[in-house]
Amino acid sequence: MPTIEPVDEVEIWASILADPLHRPPSSSTIPLPSQVEDYFNYVYNNYAMKIDHFVAEPQDEPWRGRYLGELIPKENWRRGPRVPRKRRIFPSNPTYFGDMPSGSRCGKLQRRINNDHWTNGEVIKLVEGVETYGVGRWTKLKSHYFSKSVRDPTHLKDKWRNLLRARGVPCNSERKVVFSLIFYTAISLDQFHRI
DNA sequence: GTAGGGCTATCC
């Protein structure tokens, strides 16, 4: 176990942390604040460091301007009305009728159920929901933040993935490494080198 | 229920 000096406060953005303990349900799941605290207790043997609180809203500037602002698309960017879009459906889809050539990857065209761009308000709710419940709890996030919305849990997952991509965050196995570095950097570079 | 990849339309 590493030994370091305790600090008064550690600022961590739970929304951008990977799972340092490789906890279930998957390696790409971002931990809840309580899990991060568990991790600190694990690494520092329950005594060396104590997390007083998680900084959700910095006092010096609005939280949305600092973090959400990086995730929310710019105004008037791909926000125009969309023409009706279609996509292919396959025999496994209950709405599919008719035969499809054997081995073909082409299905029949069907109009999409929903075709709208995400609004700023929706993105804000999504990010707030992720910070509250963590990444990977899409059904719970849907029921609490999008109960009356056409967005289903899969859509929430997809939008979160797009937000991370737009921010330059890898969505593959590299995420764990990238976020671990952010995690340690939040402690301080000096302490990171001593871990 | 969720993650990852595929597909289509749109933007630049």
Next chain:
DNA sequence: GGATAGCCCTAC
């Protein structure tokens, strides 16, 4: 023509 957004399919 490549990159991106959003929805859908499929495996686990």
